Every structure is written in structure tokens, then in C-alpha cells.
Amino acid sequence: QRLPVVIVGAGPAGLTLGNILRAASVDCVVLEAESREFIERRPRAGVLEERAVRGLERRGLAGNLLARAQRHTECEFRFGGERRRLPYTELTGHHHFVYPQPLLVTDLVREYADLRGGDIRFGVRDVRLHDLDTDRPSVSYRCPESGERRVIRCDFVAGCDGARGVTRTALPPHRTRIARHDYGIGWLALLAEAPPSSDCVVFGVHPNGFAGHMARSPEVTRYYLQCPPGDDPANWPHERVWAELRQRLGAADAPPLTEGRLIEKRVLDMHNHVVAPMAYGRLFLAGDAAHLTAPIAAKGMNLALHDAFLLGDALAGYLTRGDDDGLAGYSAACLGRVWDYQEFSQWLAEVFHGPASGDPFRAGTSLARLRRLFDSRGAASAFAEQYLGSSPLGSW
Ligand code: RFL
Numbered sequence: 001q002r003l004p005v006v007i008v009g010a011g012p013a014g015l016t017l018g019n020i021l022r023a024a025s026v027d028c029v030v031l032e033a034e035s036r037e038f039i040e041r042r043p044r045a046g047v048l049e050e051r052a053v054r055g056l057e058r059r060g061l062a063g064n065l066l067a068r069a070q071r072h073t074e075c076e077f078r079f080g081g082e083r084r085r086l087p088y089t090e091l092t093g094h095h096h097f098v099y100p101q102p103l104l105v106t107d108l109v110r111e112y113a114d115l116r117g118g119d120i121r122f123g124v125r126d127v128r129l130h131d132l133d134t135d136r137p138s139v140s141y142r143c144p145e146s147g148e149r150r151v152i153r154c155d156f157v158a159g160c161d162g163a164r165g166v167t168r169t170a171l172p173p174h175r176t177r178i179a180r181h182d183y184g185i186g187w188l189a190l191l192a193e194a195p196p197s198s199d200c201v202v203f204g205v206h207p208n209g210f211a212g213h214m215a216r217s218p219e220v221t222r223y224y225l226q227c228p229p230g231d232d233p234a235n236w237p238h239e240r241v242w243a244e245l246r247q248r249l250g251a252a253d254a255p256p257l258t259e260g261r262l263i264e265k266r267v268l269d270m271h272n273h274v275v276a277p278m279a280y281g282r283l284f285l286a287g288d289a290a291h292l293t294a295p296i297a298a299k300g301m302n303l304a305l306h307d308a309f310l311l312g313d314a315l316a317g318y319l320t321r322g323d324d325d326g327l328a329g330y331s332a333a334c335l336g337r338v339w340d341y342q343e344f345s346q347w348l349a350e351v352f353h354g355p356a357s358g359d360p361f362r363a364g365t366s367l368a369r370l371r372r373l374f375d376s377r378g379a380a381s382a383f384a385e386q387y388l389g390s391s392p393l394g395s396w
Pocket of ligand 1: 010012033043044045046101161189289301
């Protein structure tokens with residue numbers, strides 16, 4: 001079999017790319033290690049930037065999202081027993097969309113496979129990439145049913161297989177730089193079967209550690225609690241979780257938290273990495289496969305979509321018109337935004353974690369950073385622009 005493009009990974013990046021290629025009449029196949037049921041239920045992100053949504057909309061991929069997503073216009077910080085709202089829409093004219101990642105993935109699979117007739121193979125095993133430095137690369141995998149190895153020859157490989165995928169390992173070490181940053185902290189990521197406790201995202205900055213509240217749907221709410229890296233979720237029984245959330249998110253006049261059964265409880269070790277360049281020979285990486293951003297500023301899925309838009313347009317440009325400008329500039333165009341978002345995440349991480357660092361100097365400077373957001377309209381506007389990803393960094 002020979003196809004123009006093989007996409008490894010059916011997350012937001014791979015599926016968006018697949019849809020863009022189908023719309024441009026470029027043939028492709030998506031290889032996914034998990035089952036369709038699994039990827040349509042995997043809970044993760046929920047906050048989408050307006051420009052990511054507009055990018056999906058322009059490509060005919062935002063129908064359900066626009067009908068069902070909530071629009072958020074402000075966020076709230078709680079610190080020193082007070083609540084302070086930051087009205088980011090008033091400051092920038094832009095808002096956030098809240099739409100759970102599994103719903104977006106479900107929409108993208110349906111559009112790609114059911115409506116646009118795209119080829120997607122679930123449950124593939126042991127994906128390997130071959131001859132990437134030639135113009136005849138190939139991808140092989142083991143078939144889930146027969147265990148037999150299949151080979152697909154292609155023109156390009158898109159590595160969209162996330163932070164734990166295999167495509168990144170095909171980059172030769174002497175041609176690739178991997179920059180890493182470890183925050184040295186953990187976040188207990190929780191999903192509660194409970195309606196949101198606030199009409200906006202809430203950040204609790206507390207001497208015990210950070211706590212976060214993010215609506216996902218009218219029935220499900222995501223919470224985060226800072227914890228030691230590598231902590232065991234079993235150390236966090238129901239009562240301890242809710243007591244700690246009440247304390248860290250407590251503030252004068254704050255409505256009580258709506259408690260519920262915890263349906264997900266996992267510890268994330270907070271770290272980032274960036275692979276540069278995001279391409280080698282005929283392999284192009286997109287999304288978490290190329291850059292991981294700890295979910296501090298809710299940027300990962302937004303970056304994955306940005307990459308997919310650029311890569312989809314670049315591959316379609318090359319394969320339909322022979323225009324290679326998009327592919328040549330792909331990595332640099334993505335990395336500009338990636339580094340901007342990494343820097344913002346790092347800035348925000350210090351605000352969240354400084355007060356619990358045990359270092360009174362860091363605690364003092366992080367609280368000064370936080371207060372500045374409410375003392376200076378300029379500082380608040382700069383924060384809002386970065387938080388919403390609305391700064392004029394290139395175009396979509
Ligand atoms: P994905 O979503 O990880 O998809 C990769 C796909 O590749 C498959 N795969 C393989 N397939 C074939 N062969 C292999 N060897 C394979 N290895 C892996 C996987 O099964 C999977 O289906 O990567 P993609 O498309 O780059 O998308 C990235 C986003 O998923 C990620 O950045 C976000 O979830 C990050 N993130 C958030 N991002 C936001 O923009 N806003 C948020 O509010 C937000 N919240 C979060 C988050 C991530 C979280 N976790 C779990 C780290 C909250 C959490 C808790």
C-alpha cells in the first residue's frame with residue numbers, strides 16, 4: 001500500500017490533521033494504538049482558546065463545539081482569604097470556550113471516519129518508522145487481530161502520538177535538541193461527579209499548595225491539588241481531598257464547594273519539554289509528540305491544534321500544488337508559539353507554587369506578581385492576552 005501521508009496517533013492533533021487532508025483530497029491513514037471507545041472517553045483538557053475554535057470552525061470542524069461549549073469571560077484568584085476576579089473578556093474582547101477533550105475527539109473521529117470516509121486503524125501495535133531521510137519513507141505496525149506486520153509506504157509521516165509516543169524516538173539525537181524543564185512538583189488531577197462550584201475557573205493560591213477548579217460540563221468538574229511529585233493517589237481519600245480543596249479554595253463570601261464522587265484521581269508530575277526542530281526528513285511532529293506543557297495554563301491542546309492547522313495546510317500545499325514553503329517554515333512557525341506558551345506557563349507556575357515553596361522570598365515575590373494583576377490594568381491586560389492566547393503571534 002502507498003499513501004501520501006501516514007498519521008500516527010488519533011488525538012486532537014492527528015485527527016484535526018486527518019480532517020484537513022481529507023478536505024484537501026489528500027489521502028491518508030491514521031494509526032491509533034487504543035480503541036475508538038477508549039479515545040472517545042479519555043478525560044483531559046477542556047479549555048480552548050477562541051482562535052483555536054475559529055481555526056476549527058474555518059475548517060468545518062466546530063459544529064457541535066459551537067452549539068454546546070460554554071463561553072467563559074473571567075477567572076478568579078483566591079489568596080489571603082480573598083476572591084479577586086480577572087475579567088479577561090472585558091480587557092481583551094476575547095473569551096475561552098469550555099468543551100471537554102473527549103467530546104472534541106468524538107466529533108473529530110466522526111467527521112473524519114464516518115462523514116469524510118477517512119481510514120483509521122485502531123489498536124495497532126509496535127509502530128515503526130523507516131527510511132525517513134529518503135523520499136520513500138514507510139511506517140509498519142502489527143495488526144491487532146492477526147499479529148501480522150503491515151507496511152504502508154508513503155510520502156510523509158506525521159508524528160501525532162503524544163508525549164509517550166514512538167515517533168519522536170525516530171529523530172536522530174545528533175540532529176535534535178530536547179529542552180526539558182521539571183517543576184519538581186506534582187498535581188493531583190481529579191474529576192468530580194459534581195456540578196461546578198463557580199461560574200468560572202478558580203485558582204487557589206495558598207500556603208498549603210495550589211488548588212484549581214475548572215468546569216467541564218454541568219455534571220462534571222475538574223479539580224487540581226498541588227502535591228509532592230510521585231505522590232500516590234491512594235494517599236488522597238475522598239475526605240482528605242475535599243477538606244484540602246475547601247481550605248485552599250476558601251475565601252470570604254466564597255460559595256461552598258459542590259462535592260461529589262471522585263471519578264478520576266491521578267498524580268501528574270509537572271514537567272515540560274520541547275523538541276527542536278519538529279521535523280526530520282519526511283517526518284513532521286505535531287502536538288504533545290513535539291512539546292509537552294504541564295497543564296498549568298491549559299495550553300497543550302491549543303498548541304496541538306495550532307500545529308495541526310499549520311501542518312495540514314503545509315502538507316496539502318505541497319501535495320496538491322507543489323508549494324514547499326509551508327513545510328520548510330513549519331517547525332519555526334510552531335516553535336515561536338510553543339516557547340511563548342512555555343514562558344507563560346512558567347510565569348504562572350511561580351504564582352501558583354511560590355507561596356507553598358517554603359522559601360519566604362519566593363512566596364513574597366509570587367504574591368507581589370499576583371497582586372500586580374489587580375493593581376495595574378496594564379499587567380491584567382498582559383496576563384489576559386497570554387492566558388487567552390490572543391496576542392498577535394503570527395496568523396492561523
Ligand atoms: P494526545 O491527545 O496524547 O494523542 C496522541 C494519540 O496517540 C496515540 N498513541 C499511539 N498511537 C499509535 N502508536 C503509538 N505508539 C502511540 N502512542 C500513543 C494515543 O493513544 C493518543 O490517542 O496528543 P495530541 O493530539 O498532541 O493532543 C495533546 C493534548 O491531548 C494535550 O496537550 C492536552 O490534553 C493537555 N491538557 C490541556 N490542554 C489544554 O489546551 N487545555 C486544558 O485545559 C488541558 N487540560 C491537559 C489538561 C492534560 C492533562 N493531562 C492528563 C496531562 C488536563 C490534564 C489532566
